[in-house]
Amino acid sequence: MPSHLSADRPAAQPPGRGSVEALISQTRRLKGEVDAVRRDTHGDGTDPHERWQRALYDLALHQLDDLDVHLAQLRDGPPPVPPAPAEPAHRSAEPVVPAQAPTGSLLSRVGSAEWNLLTDEVSWSGELYRILGRDPSTPAPTLDELPSLVLEEDRPKLTAMVTDCLVDAKPIDGEFRVVRPDGSERTVHMMGEPVLDADGGTTSMWAVLRDVSELRRSQRTVRESQDSLQRHRQRTQTEHRFAAELQDAVLPPWHGLPGPAHRGPGSLDVAARRLPAAATAPTGGDWYDALQLPDGDTVLGVGDLTGHGVTVGSGKAMLMGAVRGMAMAGTRPGPLMSWLNQLLETTAQPALGSAVCCRYRPADRTLEWAQAGHPAPLLYRDGTGCLLDAPEGVLLGATPTAAYGQAVTTLEPGDLLLLRTDGLTGGHGGTDAVDRLLGLAPRLAAARTAQDCVRVVVEEFGVGDRKDDACLLIAKLSS
Structure with a gap:
């Protein structure tokens, strides 16, 4: 889906295929080198500094994985538009799950959606259905229904972002937690913009939603490991000071x-x-x-x-x-x-x-x-x-x-x-x-x-x- 502020603004042209291929090769080579270093980091997990290092390696690999996927999407272009359904004519086309994106793959962590305010049509990509754990055969939720998928304490944040986007034409850029039908939680990062008509009125809202649960988990692990390392250093310094004072006394x-x-x-x-x-x-x-x-x-x-x-x-x-x-x-x-x-x-x-x-x-x-x-x-x-x-x-x-x-x-x-x-x-x-x-x-x-x-x-x-x-x-x- 093109990212635009106005319905009549042409979409930016993607970079050449060769340059994207070069970026993909560099990313994969770097990912392999980081993974090799990570595997060489051995230990029993008791050293706080070692745990912090491994957490950083894991975080870097998650980010390189995402970069690899995004570059591949950029190289391949948007998925083909599915043929219009024969019936019923009045129903919006249901998203088609691409065959090259099996459940659990990296591609399933990025999805898109568009809500048409004039026709009340809602379009979700197959990836978004998988992120939120919903059945692709069911209708996609409207903007009014969307907060029901979100963890209760995060609903005000989502409501405020959507309202600012529709009323004040502000871009959406924020995170919230969703509750899937199986009871599990996922952290979703949402970026979106309003689509304006020639008179500046909002006609629809589009958004790209990214499942950042694993990324946030890795970041949280890094923070916890770094905090543990800091506490370990402080404890060591304190023990060293006490030992020196005892030494001077004895x-x-x-x-x-x-x-x-x-x-x-x-x-x-x-x-x-x-x-x-x-x-x-x-x-x-x-x-x-x-x-x-x-x-x-x-x-x-x-x-x-x-x-x-x-x-x-x-x-x-x-x-x-x-x-x-x-x-x-x-x-x-x-x-x-x-x-x-x-x-x-x-x-x-x-x-x-x-x-x-x-x-x-x-x-x-x-x-x-x-x-x-x-x-x-x-x-x-x-x-x-x-x-x-x-x-x-x-x-x-x-x-x-x-x-x-x-x-x-x-x-x-x-x-x-x-x-x-x-x-x-x-x-x-x-x-x-x-x-x-x-x-x-x-x-x-x-x-x-x-x-x-x-x-x-x-x-x-x-x-x-x-x-x-x-x-x-x-x-x-x-x-």
Whole structure:
């Protein structure tokens, strides 16, 4: 049906067949490429970003399908006019359903209609009958009857559009929902114009109605997926902020030795540093602690828990509290590791962890220590360094029957002890990382205090964005 504002205005000529064929080929090629990318988007549907991507692909395919159909209609031209019926002569010709548009095809999503105000004749295309789910053998509804097909809350919108078109000659461009005889709902987009006579009076109204139910469903899916993705991002940002706040509360970036100061012979100067990961990285499970006990002994420890975020932050606080409590009760490093292992085994959210724990007695400069799957301490003496031989010990939480050995080392005046987590050297705990740390021996020997030694190590390993948190603890024995 030609789109016109006046009955005597000639219809615009369609573009050449060759140019339309080229557009159809381009559309189909693009549709195939989009569909191939969509099929490559695999997943279990739990990732909001992935759901949003697939919804956009589906929406794009729906729109390309519609474009393909419309271009084909443009290429083929309007359907042939059916022959006039032999009888009855007074009845308007019933729409003919084209044989090339089977029910359920893409062509069935676009239909047309015209209401003649002078003769009360109504003409519907076969596609429109299928969109609205009506029997083509029944008369098409008049303009007065049309609202009865529409969902009750959308009827005022349809009535207003039709009235504006007939009275004020305004084009129709809007959507409403129709109720089909089977009870299902469809969303229809209607575009129409009045047909005017030479005096400007309205003689009829024509309209093209398009079933956009699937398109709107796809758009709604995109919106819902995007909202879900946004909520997921906001939740992640909130959790990241909470985890960072918990981290700062439990483990400040810089820490000196707490407890009563022991300044006698063989006393330790202790400093520690937490090196946070890049701002966009989640908070990790690295921790350190230093505690001077009432009897004058000093407890030193570093470790790492698996996981990130708020959960690992709370687990870290629990573990550090347990270390302090057992150390205050006099538990030695080896048995302390065994208790920590059982603690992680019985928590509501089991986790794995590594740790090294030392207890230093200044009276005889004795260092007792144990480890659980963690890098051994480094000992620096007289400008050179070495890696202490580690006693037996597996990761905390790996097995409830794990045994943890204990080593004893006697420190000399001026000795320096370095404890760290793997994140300090970029997660690499091999020979190269140890060699780099041992290579700092001359610079560490020249440093006056433990804090100066920490600065030396941070200058070497703390530059740039880190992929993971790291902890460093240095204890320097007075000369």
